[in-house]
Amino acid sequence: KNEVEQSPQNLTAQEGEFITINCSYSVGISALHWLQQHPGGGIVSLFMLSSGKKKHGRLIATINIQEKHSSLHITASHPRDSAVYICAASLEGLTFGKGTHLIIQP
Amino acid sequence: DVKVTQSSRYLVKRTGEKVFLECVQDMDHENMFWYRQDPGLGLRLIYFSYDVKMKEKGDIPEGYSVSREKKERFSLILESASTNQTSMYLCASSFNSRAGGKLFFGSGTQLSVL
Numbered sequence: 001k002n003e004v005e006q007s008p009q010n011l012t013a014q015e016g017e018f019i020t021i022n023c024s025y026s027v028g029i030s031a032l033h034w035l036q037q038h039p040g041g042g043i044v045s046l047f048m049l050s051s052g053k054k055k056h057g058r059l060i061a062t063i064n065i066q067e068k069h070s071s072l073h074i075t076a077s078h079p080r081d082s083a084v085y086i087c088a089a090s091l092e093g094l095t096f097g098k099g100t101h102l103i104i105q106p
Numbered sequence: 107d108v109k110v111t112q113s114s115r116y117l118v119k120r121t122g123e124k125v126f127l128e129c130v131q132d133m134d135h136e137n138m139f140w141y142r143q144d145p146g147l148g149l150r151l152i153y154f155s156y157d158v159k160m161k162e163k164g165d166i167p168e169g170y171s172v173s174r175e176k177k178e179r180f181s182l183i184l185e186s187a188s189t190n191q192t193s194m195y196l197c198a199s200s201f202n203s204r205a206g207g208k209l210f211f212g213s214g215t216q217l218s219v220l
Binding site: 033035042043044045048086088093094096097098099 | 139146147148149150151154164196198207208209210211212213214
């Protein structure tokens with residue numbers, strides 16, 4: 001069974017800061033998902049990647065298959081980025097990390 | 107846009123009641139999933155389905171069953187609700203790929219069992 005670890009668990013930063021959230025997994029995967037969940041809201045898929053790097057607006061996701069590691073970066077962070085970010089490793093089903101609770105203060 | 111609709115946002119039920127949670131998606135996705143989300147435990151897979159009338163157990167199927175009679179609808183059933191089934195329940199769907207296509211989630215059902 002895949003073990004998925006996220007760090008940090010909680011992160012508070014100032015508006016404008018560059019944010020990095022890390023995700024490590026123990027078993028080779030076919031894809032890695034990054035999800036975003038706002039308080040009281042549903043979950044939105046941000047990225048699904050199996051190699052390299054993807055970018056959408058101020059969000060960048062990278063994955064290193066050899067090291068079994070992925071990162072989610074947020075550039076020029078804004079209070080509306082405050083949410084829980086969850087990574088999930090895909091191999092015959094999904095295994096989720098426990099999430100990173102991000103707060104961006106104005 | 108893909109829409110995954112869960113029938114109730116909040117539900118309150120009594121111990122021992124039979125509970126139905128409904129999920130409908132409108133994008134002809136083959137894969138559908140039921141998760142529960144609890145503080146400190148993250149998302150855990152209860153059941154999933156890759157096709158109509160097909161179901162597979164996830165990590166925590168005990169106390170639950172599912173039904174997929176039509177492609178667009180995936181129901182989660184609590185045969186006899188218990189207090190430890192109080193949780194946020196999330197339905198998701200994706201296109202067919204055992205590797206996992208992009209996931210689309212419903213807005214969740216917060217179930218309280220008293």
